[in-house]
Amino acid sequence: MSVSEILRLTKETLFSFEVLPPLRGKSLEQIYDTIDRLMPFNPAFIEVTTHRIDYVYKELSPGQYRRVEERLRPGTVPISYAIKQRYGVPVVPHVICSGYSQQETENELIDLAFLGMHDLLVLRGDKSKQDSRFIPKEGGLQYASELCEQINDFNKGNLLYGGQHELTRETPFTYGVAGYPEKHEEAMSKASDLRALKRKVDLGAGYVSTQMFYDNKKYFDFVKRCREMGINVPIIPGLKPLTTLNQRAMLPRTFHIDFPEKLVRLLEKCQTNDDVKEVGVDWMIRQCRELKEHEVPCLHFYSMNAAAQIVKIMSAI
Numbered sequence: 001m002s003v004s005e006i007l008r009l010t011k012e013t014l015f016s017f018e019v020l021p022p023l024r025g026k027s028l029e030q031i032y033d034t035i036d037r038l039m040p041f042n043p044a045f046i047e048v049t050t051h052r053i054d055y056v057y058k059e060l061s062p063g064q065y066r067r068v069e070e071r072l073r074p075g076t077v078p079i080s081y082a083i084k085q086r087y088g089v090p091v092v093p094h095v096i097c098s099g100y101s102q103q104e105t106e107n108e109l110i111d112l113a114f115l116g117m118h119d120l121l122v123l124r125g126d127k128s129k130q131d132s133r134f135i136p137k138e139g140g141l142q143y144a145s146e147l148c149e150q151i152n153d154f155n156k157g158n159l160l161y162g163g164q165h166e167l168t169r170e171t172p173f174t175y176g177v178a179g180y181p182e183k184h185e186e187a188m189s190k191a192s193d194l195r196a197l198k199r200k201v202d203l204g205a206g207y208v209s210t211q212m213f214y215d216n217k218k219y220f221d222f223v224k225r226c227r228e229m230g231i232n233v234p235i236i237p238g239l240k241p242l243t244t245l246n247q248r249a250m251l252p253r254t255f256h257i258d259f260p261e262k263l264v265r266l267l268e269k270c271q272t273n274d275d276v277k278e279v280g281v282d283w284m285i286r287q288c289r290e291l292k293e294h295e296v297p298c299l300h301f302y303s304m305n306a307a308a309q310i311v312k313i314m315s316a317i
Contacts (some may be wrong), residue, residue, distance in 0.1 A: 001117065001300070002090075002119055002174040002206065003044070003045045003206070003207070004175075004206025004233075005174075005206075007044075007206070007234040007236070007297045007298060008207075008233075010297070013292045013295065013296055013297065013299060014043075014149060014297065014298040014299070015041050015044050015314065016044050016045045016186065016298050016301070017047070017301040017303045017310065018044060018049060018300070019031050019046060019047070019049070019083075019303055020049050021048065021049065021050075021076060022081050028079065029277070031083070032086070033307070034303055034307040035087060036038060037308070037310075038303070038310060041314045044090070045090040045091065045119065046083060046087070046090070046092070047091075047092045047093075047094065047121055047209075048079055048080045048083065048093045048094065048124075050076040050077050050093065066260050076094060077093060077108060077112060078113075080093040080117060081243055082191075084117065090119055091117065091119070091242070092120060093117065094123055094315070095108065095109075095147065095151070095175075096123045096147075097124045097125055097136060097140055097141040097147050098125025098126055098128075098134070098136075098137075099125065099128070099137055099140075101137050101138065101140045102139055103139060103278050105141075105147070105158060106150070106159060109151065109173070110167065112173075113165075113167035114259045116171075118168070118171045118172065119174060119175070120173055120174070120175040121145050121175065121177070121209060122177050122200070123144055123145070123177070123178055124143060124144040132170060133186075134186070138180060144177060144200060145196065145200050148175070148200055148204060148205065149176070149203060151173050152203060152204055154168065155168050155173055155229055155248055159168065167195060174203055174204075174206050175206065175207070176207040176208065176236075177205040178208070178209055178210070178211065179208040180210065180222075181211065181213045181219050182211070182218055182256065185256040197229075198229050198230065201231050205233065206233055207233050207236060208234070208236065208295075209300060210222070210235065210237055210238045211239040211255060212238045212251070212255060212302060213237070214263055214283065214287070215258070215260040216256070216287055216290050219237050220294065223235050234297040234298070236296070236297055236298045237291055237296055238300050238302060239284060239287065239288070239300060239301050239302070240301070240306065241277075241284050241301070241310060241313065242267070242276050242283070242284075242308060243276060243283060243306050244276055245270060245276055247276070248267050248270075263283055277309055279306070280309060281312050283310075284313050285317060288313060288317045289317055292317065301313075
């Protein structure tokens with residue numbers, strides 16, 4: 001079954017998590033260590049993030065620079081396949097617009113289809129560090145909805161520029177998309193943000209995976225507004241345990257989220273990273289228990305540097 005079908009058909013609350021490819025030159029052991037810790041909780045699937053290929057300027061000689069591509073992390077496709085082969089669980093690589101041309105995306109889809117990996121999470125991705133707004137790569141796409149359309153066209157057997165293939169005739173790609181309980185930073189309003197999400201679901205997204213949040217009321221309100229808009233696919237809450245003092249400012253600034261006031265007061269008392277970890281685990285245990293009571297389809301964790309905390313949370317619930 002596809003991840004979309006698993007989420008739709010399973011009645012109990014599932015568990016899943018996301019891993020980050022290692023920095024270039026680092027081994028897969030750090031990912032395997034995270035997965036080994038979390039496998040006892042029977043993940044329904046594991047996501048693997050994709051990071052854009054960006055550009056930097058390298059000095060060739062005094063006053064002379066060259067613009068070159070820089071990839072800080074290796075490709076998601078081989079890492080996803082390695083995880084699938086080692087653990088035998090569904091793996092969901094992220095496919096993004098950011099930093100990719102349509103041809104590069106098509107090449108990635110061909111590789112994934114060859115490897116028998118047909119679950120995707122479709123995202124626009126972040127803007128370049130050098131840009132004040134999102135600018136697609138030459139020959140690339142502006143919106144995640146356009147990427148959904150390219151995948152749909154690929155599923156029909158169509159390649160760019162008139163070619164044909166048979167790679168997804170038996171097993172087409174299925175995909176989820178992102179949703180934002182507190183609104184995407186670039187959306188003009190919550191209503192316009194939901195219209196963009198509905199467009200992606202209408203194109204065929206089988207589920208929605210949310211941005212992290214720390215106030216369950218915002219998630220419940222988001223689900224309610226989605227249902228009123230006619231978005232009826234499973235909506236997975238995205239969860240990230242707090243682990244460091246600097247996350248108190250970094251997470252709200254980077255991900256455009258708010259901490260609820262009760263959590264703010266607890267975090268203000270923290271003096272060390274260990275204090276933050278304790279607060280973060282206790283807070284998320286309460287979050288997860290309430291989410292399970294509301295029969296959410298899955299608890300999805302962003303696991304970067306937080307495997308130990310996720311183990312404590314899952315053990316408690």
